[in-house]
Amino acid sequence: MKDLLRSQDLLKSDVEMLLATAAEFASEPLKASNLLANKTVAIYMSKPSTRTRLASESAVAHLGGTPIFLRGDDLQIGRGETIADTAKVISQFAEALIIRTFASVLYTDVWMSMGDPEADRIEKEKVLASYSVSDELMGLASKDAIFMHCLPAHRGQEVSASVIDGRASKIWRQAYHRRTTIQAILYHSLRGEIKGRI
Template sequence: MNNHAARHLISTVDLSDAELRALVERGSELSRESLRSGDRLAGLVVGINFLKTSTRTRTSFSAAALRLGANIISFGPDDLQINTGETLEDTGEVLSRMLDLLVVRSAGDPGDLRAFTRQQRMSVINAMTADEHPTQAVTDLITLLCRFGRIEGLRICYVGEGNNTAAALALTLSRFKGVHLRLCTPPGYGLAPAALRRALAYAEESGATVTEVHDMDTPPVGFDAFYATRWQTTGSSKPDPDWRRTFAPFQATTALWDASPDAVFLHDLPAHRGEDVTAEVLDGPHSLAFDQAENKMYAAMSVLEWCARRI
């Protein structure tokens, strides 16, 4: 691919502030241009390895690679010899002799993806692990930038489980000056402590604020966007059999707009109408959820270009 060491995206923490901004601005540019074809990745081969189900992320990276002129090879969860005992390091070394970039969804330990990065030829992209969904955050910031023309100073209220999407959102929004992120998470289902500590540290440096509450008692006033996610995160389960009762107050309903009438609505999808969000909200005039889903392709294009050192 080039003479440089491979450039990876395993966590948004790996990105400098300038790199994060460049990814978001490039994705926004691609969205505005409605780019449908190109040759910026011509001659490259992208591996798509998804061990868990995916509609948007897998399709977005496949479409993005093809639209940028790359070829793709897709692997199913049972296709690689990892299943017969080959080490991740050996698998990564072999794939790096044949692929230029590898997009992986595991919904498991991010250490598995780090093992793939021990070779120096092939870029590795995290398409979701248990702790973080970095390309979803790039998508979300692209959507906000396209809607508001800025990210600085926005007020975002997230409602739901402190899952990998919430972690990625907190780890990126907290790096923009004046942003206020409020996380409303059910008791016992908050953001992972390490992710929250890191987000608070970023916020202290940038002048953002991040708060987490475990109830819906205080009406959200003056927010620019509300964000919800599926209650049952892909690839996970909950040990508490009564967890739905705990989550019930954290549904995105039209009541959220009583004190924030101009707010937009975001959702990483898939959504379950009647659980995490009502149909009136998801299908209503404030919803950007399906524009947000389209932006996953532009985020994927931006990330692929960046990892291939084409931006």
């Protein structure tokens, strides 16, 4: 598989392999520290993201590569260049490209995204207040349910502080495992070991 664009494209065996390798990288971060030696990985994010950027750059570095971070205004797409042309240029300088854009996993997130008008804040808070993840809501879930959030979280809005700090919260491990997962995907993708459905 050359491109990993959606989790739906992975076979069950691919997911199992990636998770097993991510677990290995968690205990031995420098396991394949020269897989990306003398190679460059471009990293593009449509919105700023502290944790995903750090995890991606760290994963590339742990594999021995050089990460190059690109912001939206670094690209010429907004000025008329096609995505195909941009991709061809990037491919001349990088062996892999990590893109963070729309997610297909649903869990709570901030109510106000970056760029939302401040004037909408009060109305959004009123409408979304009943959707806040609270201890009461967690109590309705199965006893082994976990809480995840892409961070940063606004305690007291989309989630209570007691849920963030509670036993069901996995947000800090989630933030950490961004790196090990990205590292495992790069490791197997660049070795051509992800079979995929396409």
